[in-house]
Amino acid sequence: MSKKFLLALGLGAASLLAQAAPINLVKNGSFESDVQGGNSWSIYGSLTNWAAGPFGIEVRNNVAGKAFDGLNFVELDTTKNSWISQSFTTIVGATYHLSFVWANRTDSQGANSNGLNWSVDALSGVVGQDLTTAWTRFEQDFVATGTSTTLRFGGVGKSDGFGTSLDAVSVTQVANAAAKSTVPEPGSLALLAGAAAALFMARRRKA
Ligand SMILES: [Ca+2]
Ligand SMILES: [Ca+2]
Known part of the structure; x- marks a missing residue:
């Protein structure tokens, strides 16, 4: 007593x-950590917490679309189809929830040159191979097979400098039988x- x-x-x-409260394992998932001036875009060699391929990564602030979250979003066709990736710590056998939003360019340049490939652990897929210009959420559960999991996004389709945009990336652990006991x-x-x-x-x- x-x-x-x-x-x-x-x-x-x-x-x-x-x-x-679920914790987002993806750092800088909204691409806000690097300052990009209003109505402008730039191509970077890499971003805070994100590695990029040889063609860099394009960050846009109110160019050919507005961010879904915050000010910045990225496009996955810089001058050619490009890619970004990030790894995070996972528990083998635990279930995680991937969520992100994608959209195609709101100007006329987006048509027929779009699409992005996502991959996480052993799963992968393609979204955006159409003329959708509204931010569209994609969600996918996956079971981690390693203590470190890599999430990757890459441009697909015509490699022409006009591609599909990405914002609001998150991975959160799903409460499973083991987690529920706590x-x-x-x-x-x-x-x-x-x-x-x-x-x-x-x-x-x-x-
Ligand atoms: Ca953002
Ligand atoms: Ca393209």
Whole structure:
């Protein structure tokens, strides 16, 4: 019935609550870490937290489209089809959720030259081989096979300097059977609240 015990109870509840928020394993997933002036674009050798292939990576701020999130987004056809990648720590056998948005250029240059390839762990696919100019979300679950997983995006289609745009990239761990055991069930939360109430009443009676 000590104050220490009540403190421990409170800290326990706080740490359980902290586990509820999903953490994005992709750093700089919205491409906002590198400053790009308004109404401009540049080709970089690499970006904060992202490696790029030999043709670099193009960052745009309000050019042939507006960012889905923040100010910046990237296009995956710089002067030729280009690619970017990033690796992050994963747990073998755990399930993760990949999410990103893509869009084709809103100007006339986008037609027939679009598409991007995504790959994560052993999975891959292509999106954007059409004339969609609205930001469109793509989502995919995958099971990690290694302690480090690489996420990669690359331009496909005609290699002509006009390509599909990418923004708001995230990978979050999906609560699986093992992870769920650390998340409180409603019953155990009620038990926790009950124990706290009982302690409070006991202390009141003593006083
Ligand atoms: Ca962004
Ligand atoms: Ca192209």
